[in-house]
Amino acid sequence: MLNERVFRTEDVPAEDRLAYWAERMAQTHAPVQVRSDHAEDFRATQRVLDLGAVTVWSATFPQVVVRRTPRLIRRSDPGLSHLSLVVAGTWTADWGDHEVVYRPTDLIVGDSSLPAEVRGDQGPVALVGLEVPKALLPLPRGLDGRAVPRRMTTCQGVGALLAQFLTRLCEDTGPYRSCDGPRLGTVLTDLVAALFAGALETGSALPTEVRRRNLVLRITSFIDEHLPDPELTPSVVAAAHHISTSYLHRLFQEEESTVAGRIRSRRLAAARRDLTDPALRTLPVHAIAARWGFPRPADFSRAFRNAYGVAPKDYRQKVLEADRLARC
Missing domain, CATH: 1.10.10 (Arc Repressor Mutant, subunit A)
Structure with missing residues (x-):
């Protein structure tokens, strides 16, 4: 099993629950101010997965307003890039120079170094959050955090792959061992780097190994989605990703099985x-x-x-x- 913990505000007295939730946000992301119309009885649950340097968490809670102020940033800045996949509810974020509305399937993209006010307009709200140290993201130096779009889609491309990965991971951690945590953290870091690089049109600046791992991850996801197709072969997989079959086989030389072997083993397991x-x-x-x-x-x-x-x-x-x- 992965290293995971569950926190419930119902484990503390009703009058302390909102403050307890603010403490959870501070430990998961960074110190914030929290207020809610449900402060007298704030019922929230958070599940935290420790994946080495990366943290994934899922949470459900009622209407809330979260503020990250310049004063709090000066006091403590862990240097994190934060992404939240909106599962339920509607959010509005004031990023200082513009406001963004988020709905289910959107990604809220934050930065612990930037002030913001994020409001959960409708409840109950459900999120899947991801915290990645900015130092681990292999992007060009000198890029201000504001350069990254504050809202990203998960309907296609790397965003869809990231959302799928996060959702499946939170749905079932049973197949994983504790030693898999850091490896999964590396995969998520690569996906975030690719997502940001694509948004900034700096994909070529990513290290070769990061690009290779992201391509392999896209290919394995494609294979899993098309297992019922009896015509699924290495040549079909290669064509779908606009690469040669020989290059596809070279990509999988460092994996645990060949392309054909993975197709067969995944079909048999299903x-x-x-x-x-x-x-x-x-x-x-x-x-x-x-x-x-x-x-x-x-x-x-x-x-x-x-x-x-x-x-x-x-x-x-x-x-x-x-x-x-x-x-x-």
Whole structure:
């Protein structure tokens, strides 16, 4: 499991809850002033994932106004770039020289060195936040924090990939080990760097290794989204990313598997998951195979047996029977 903690304002007396929430914001991002129409009984929850130097957090809370003032900045500035994915509610931010309205799927892009007032106009509000030390972002020196757009979209490109990564990570941390935290932090840092570089049109200034990792991440995400397509092959993947098949194979030389190997292993893992789903017990094995890109049952059976040492039908029967006995 990743290193994660959960905080609830209901764990402290009602009169202390808003102050407790302000302390949480200070520890997660930077010292801020907080006020709310619900100050007498401020009910909020925050879940924090420690990923090395990077922090990811998800939170739900009622209407609130958060201010980062010049005085607070002079007193304490941790040097963080902050991004919040708006999951629910509407936000309005006053950045001093302009105002921005944020709605679900928008990214609020902040900076601990810049004053701001951010208002959650409707509640309950839900956010997924990301804190990245600015020193880790390999962008050209001399760029003022105001150069980065305060609002970014997650409907396409790197923004969509970042939002997907954050959402999936917060939905389920079970598959990860504590030692995976810093690696996941590196991936998120690279994505933020690519997002900022694209917005500033400085993508060529990113280190080669950062660009390579971002391309591999986009490719693996593409593969996961297209697993049901039986025509998904390395050449199709390469064409979708406007690179040659030979370059695609070179990219994956440093990965744990080849491109074809990843496609096969991800398909088999998805099929195995469906085989053990009680809700799908009446769905034939060949139908499950077909829904994950194996149109020929014999090919699926052979690949499954090679991967897991047992025929898919026998595996399904064994797991479902064990689940039945466990419930008795």
